[in-house]
Ligand code: TXA
């Protein structure tokens with residue numbers, strides 16, 4: 001699965017030429033471009049069909065590159081980076097003055113992360129060795145490599161399905177370990193506590209253990225002007241095309257019967273061993289990390305299987321399941337749109 005170094009050299013050459021390269025991270029696949037090159041960034045927005053005021057995450061080879069992109073970095077942010085980088089954590093920090101507007105969506109902040117996938121790290125260090133991008137700045141801007149609002153890709157085939165020829169090269173690193181997007185923590189508000197903008201694999205409890213402070217909850221992830229600060233916080237996101245409903249375990253049978261009475265073909269996404277007469281079904285492990293790993297591939301399969309309705313068995317409340325619950329809620333809200 002890990003490509004030969006010739007592929008990495010080609011990827012670096014393409015990035016430096018302002019082209020798009022998709023690559024695996026431990027969370028989901030990213031659609032990468034030189035974060036210092038506005039023309040390359042415009043290609044990301046065009047390929048995804050993403051509105052230009054949605055900021056991008058810049059991927060770095062290591063925390064040593066933070067100062068190229070951010071300023072006034074609080075000690076707690078550095079501590080968190082030390083604890084979890086490389087890993088599924090994005091920090092929102094005050095941006096350096098010369099970070100292109102396209103990266104920040106016009107905001108004064110920038111999202112930064114060091115991914116843990118060996119191939120992402122190999123790409124980032126090859127890029128750094130080759131002198132990085134425009135002006136010698138070394139960062140690869142990469143949103144999830146899906147069309148705007150759709151299910152994030154967790155293997156290379158999903159990327160090709162989503163973006164086809166819009167991407168010059170797809171580096172294939174197999175299926176993503178984590179399976180849902182990184183935890184985003186906002187450290188950009190001087191004098192205010194850190195804030196969790198997107199729940200993920202790294203939980204508020206783990207963050208508190210690392211910095212001695214629990215991040216504020218994601219509420220109010222829109223700023224006063226109503227600018228969408230986190231596109232994953234929009235109502236319909238991570239969504240299949242098929243309509244989708246979240247159903248409590250005890251109500252599944254009734255929901256399936258009701259749908260069949262209406263002549264609708266149902267796909268079931270379950271985690272308990274229920275046996276129901278649905279058109280198609282996918283069962284995921286009843287454990288949050290394993291569930292997250294399989295979630296997007298399962299949604300894609302159910303989306304493709306000719307269902308009129310996807311019924312997803314609800315997941316437990318509580319911090320361990322919070323990131324999965326967040327993605328399921330948004331998928332259900334956006335589905336069929
Ligand atoms: O796991 C991940 O984070 C993946 C992989 C590829 O690294 N990337 C990812 O990117 O999920 P994307 O663009 O699909 O989602 C990034 C989120 C968006 O919701 C964006 O609004 C938010 O991060 N974001 C980026 N920069 C930000 C900033 N300066 N302030 C607030 N939110 C920001």
Ligand code: MG
Pocket residue numbers: 143144152232
């Ligand atoms: Mg995304």
